[in-house]
Amino acid sequence: MTQQITCINCPVGCRMTVTLDDATKAVLSVEGNTCPRGKNYAIQECTLPLRMITAVVPVANSATPLSVKTASPVPKKRIPDVMNALHGLIVHAPVSIGQVVLPDVCGTGVDIIATRPLT
Numbered sequence: 001m002t003q004q005i006t007c008i009n010c011p012v013g014c015r016m017t018v019t020l021d022d023a024t025k026a027v028l029s030v031e032g033n034t035c036p037r038g039k040n041y042a043i044q045e046c047t048l049p050l051r052m053i054t055a056v057v058p059v060a061n062s063a064t065p066l067s068v069k070t071a072s073p074v075p076k077k078r079i080p081d082v083m084n085a086l087h088g089l090i091v092h093a094p095v096s097i098g099q100v101v102l103p104d105v106c107g108t109g110v111d112i113i114a115t116r117p118l119t
């Protein structure tokens with residue numbers, strides 16, 4: 001089977017065709033990429049797609065929420081788990097930008113970090 005993937009690594013946006021083994025879903029070939037980054041992205045997307053997550057979480061004793069994000073991408077299939085963990089999170093000031101507010105979210109090995117300071 002084949003899958004169409006558009007590379008998002010640069011503005012060129014190469015459209016790639018990925019051929020997968022019907023039984024194992026292993027990547028057999030990638031065509032249409034201009035550089036190796038596209039091939040790597042296509043293989044990642046077809047085998048273990050990853051996504052950054054951004055969200056806002058409540059701050060104790062404040063009406064203004066804090067914006068947070070994953071420090072690195074997490075497996076796409078874990079997004080519901082991560083969002084669920086963020087749903088129960090309440091942050092307490094002060095927080096510096098980049099500070100870990102939830103380590104190793106859902107056992108992914110990825111921290112949730114603040115994207116702005118909170119005084």
Ligand code: SF4
Nearest residue numbers: 007010013014035038
């Ligand atoms: S394959 Fe390379 S040139 Fe094409 S969009 Fe991806 S990064 Fe850009």
